[in-house]
Amino acid sequence: MAIVHWIGGLLFVTLVILPSLLETEASRRLALFDALERRFATQARTTLLVGVSGFYMLYTYEHWGRIADPRFWWLDAMFGLWTIFAIMLFVAEPLFLHAWFDARAQRDPDGTFRLALCGHLVVSLLAVVTVPGAVGGTHGLF
Numbered sequence: 001m002a003i004v005h006w007i008g009g010l011l012f013v014t015l016v017i018l019p020s021l022l023e024t025e026a027s028r029r030l031a032l033f034d035a036l037e038r039r040f041a042t043q044a045r046t047t048l049l050v051g052v053s054g055f056y057m058l059y060t061y062e063h064w065g066r067i068a069d070p071r072f073w074w075l076d077a078m079f080g081l082w083t084i085f086a087i088m089l090f091v092a093e094p095l096f097l098h099a100w101f102d103a104r105a106q107r108d109p110d111g112t113f114r115l116a117l118c119g120h121l122v123v124s125l126l127a128v129v130t131v132p133g134a135v136g137g138t139h140g141l142f
Contacts (some may be wrong), residue, residue, distance in 0.1 A: 002053070007127045010115070010130040014120040018113060026109040030102065033113075039092075047085045054076060054082065071142060074133035081130050084123060 017036060021029050047104040058064055067079065088097070102112040136142055 002049040003131070006044065006046050006050060007131055009040060010120070010127060013040065013116070014124040016122060018117040022110070022113050022117065029109050029113060030105045033105075036100075040044055041089075044085075044089060047089060051082050051086060054078065066122060072137060074130065074137035074142065077126070077130040078134050081123070081126055084126075 017033075021033055024032060058067075063075075066075055101116070102111065104115075133142070
């Protein structure tokens with residue numbers, strides 16, 4: 001359920017929120033983004049639950065060796081996607097990304113939000129490949 005919430009939220013932000021903000025008056029855009037992000041940031045941290053449960057399953061079922069096996073590419077993809085989000089949410093954003101984004105958005109709101117949308121599109125594409133791959137992989141399709 002945490003994965004559904006996490007990836008569903010990512011796709012909502014990518015396909016609905018950021019494009020809508022690009023259509024919003026530049027002077028209101030950053031304040032609106034901050035309000036929306038603040039509400040979603042806590043929920044996005046469900047990625048921690050995803051990571052803990054994933055590592056627990058690897059440990060409990062003794063599947064660490066599968067990470068090095070190319071047949072289980074989807075497991076590496078899941079770990080990679082989770083790692084990107086964990087670094088962004090728990091390291092980069094609190095340490096510097098939030099301040100950098102705000103400062104850049106003050107100077108170049110259109111460019112900053114297009115950059116954010118581009119980054120979200122890349123990660124969303126990774127998720128759209130990873131999730132079906134993981135579902136298929138866990139059901140023996142790969």
